Amino acid sequence: MNNIEAARTGIVETGRKMLASNLVTGTWGNISCRVEGESLIAVTPSGMEYDTLQTSDIVVLDMDGKVVSGDRRPSTELPMHLHIYKNREDVNAIVHTHSTYATALACAHRPVAPIVEELVQVVGGDVRVAKYALPGTSELADNVLTAARSRQAALLANHGMVGMGRTLRETFRICEIVEKASKILILSHMVGQPLHLSFEDVQIMREYYLKHYGQP
Numbered sequence: 001m002n003n004i005e006a007a008r009t010g011i012v013e014t015g016r017k018m019l020a021s022n023l024v025t026g027t028w029g030n031i032s033c034r035v036e037g038e039s040l041i042a043v044t045p046s047g048m049e050y051d052t053l054q055t056s057d058i059v060v061l062d063m064d065g066k067v068v069s070g071d072r073r074p075s076t077e078l079p080m081h082l083h084i085y086k087n088r089e090d091v092n093a094i095v096h097t098h099s100t101y102a103t104a105l106a107c108a109h110r111p112v113a114p115i116v117e118e119l120v121q122v123v124g125g126d127v128r129v130a131k132y133a134l135p136g137t138s139e140l141a142d143n144v145l146t147a148a149r150s151r152q153a154a155l156l157a158n159h160g161m162v163g164m165g166r167t168l169r170e171t172f173r174i175c176e177i178v179e180k181a182s183k184i185l186i187l188s189h190m191v192g193q194p195l196h197l198s199f200e201d202v203q204i205m206r207e208y209y210l211k212h213y214g215q216p
């Protein structure tokens with residue numbers, strides 16, 4: 001399998017996992033990754049069901065957004081994906097979801113506070129809220145990049161969340177953990193005042209995760 005096919009296969013598999021884990025409903029959300037060894041990205045098509053998606057539906061584009069392979073129209077959030085790849089060399093995969101608890105915080109314009117250990121390990125701290133802008137706009141892309149500085153995720157005000165990692169597998173895990181941490185944060189407010197992890201402990205856990213924990 002060449003690198004373009006590997007990227008397409010990875011995206012189709014991630015779409016199925018995303019649907020099965022209830023991080024999205026219907027056709028919402030989108031997934032992309034860099035094509036290894038090329039200055040290209042592969043991205044989900046606009047408005048197609050994840051359970052019927054075939055590798056041939058995945059659109060491959062250059063960094064200017066010009067389609068080099070595929071007949072489908074790319075995701076409407078393509079400007080956000082391209083903007084992140086152009087500005088974040090550490091990011092090889094992006095998953096955007098509308099998962100319920102993360103979106104609940106995003107609607108209240110409240111960050112996911114650094115209260116859960118696995119959250120700070122995979123994200124690097126709290127998950128900030130990108131200022132509201134209409135979906136698909138370069139303004140939203142800019143706002144997301146600002147909110148995600150030195151982090152691997154951001155909430156999108158009144159919209160959802162986006163995870164950005166080294167691989168599709170890691171990025172999907174980031175989205176699952178942000179959703180779980182959002183749920184815990186909201187529940188924790190019902191029983192008391194959630195206490196934040198200290199800045200120092202967050203740095204130690206993040207460092208350990210990057211250098212020693214599992215496989216990316």
Ligand SMILES: [Zn+2]
Nearest residue numbers: 029096159160
């Ligand atoms: Zn969206």
